[in-house]
Amino acid sequence: MKIKKIDHLGIAVNGIDDACTFWRDILGLPLEGTETVTTQKVTTAFMPVGESEVELLESTAPDGPVAKFIESKGQGVHHVAFRVENIEEALAELKAKGVRLIDETPRIGAGGAKIAFLHPKATGGVLVELCEREGH
Ligand code: ZN
Numbered sequence: 001m002k003i004k005k006i007d008h009l010g011i012a013v014n015g016i017d018d019a020c021t022f023w024r025d026i027l028g029l030p031l032e033g034t035e036t037v038t039t040q041k042v043t044t045a046f047m048p049v050g051e052s053e054v055e056l057l058e059s060t061a062p063d064g065p066v067a068k069f070i071e072s073k074g075q076g077v078h079h080v081a082f083r084v085e086n087i088e089e090a091l092a093e094l095k096a097k098g099v100r101l102i103d104e105t106p107r108i109g110a111g112g113a114k115i116a117f118l119h120p121k122a123t124g125g126v127l128v129e130l131c132e133r134e135g136h
Helices: 016-026 065-073 087-096
Strands: 003-013 034-037 042-049 052-059 076-084 114-118 128-132
Touching: 003 016, 003 065, 003 128, 016 042, 016 052, 052 065, 065 076, 076 087, 087 114, 087 128
Parallel strands: 003 052, 076 128
Antiparallel strands: 003 076, 034 042, 042 052, 114 128
């Protein structure tokens, strides 16, 4: 498997508008727009930082995964996403190595990227996302 870079850091927030006070207004990161992924009950906002991005995650429903995360852990770092060259190949390799996966096959995330999550129990507590997409 070839990991190319850290694609983005996912950060769970109560509200993207409020979070922008820090990430956009104070740090000066550009907000590239928001997108709602209905299957995941989440609205995401991508903010480019050099070769990577910050992804703010706001739940659209009280029973969504991000809402549940905030309920148990509070706002903060939610996941780290690695850009891979070939996500199907990466998942097959991880499976062969006995790594527990949340997504056995990739699904479509924000921006049309192919994404898949590894189980935090297999990674020492870090929710790891793999993603494959075009672009820099
Ligand atoms: Zn992500």
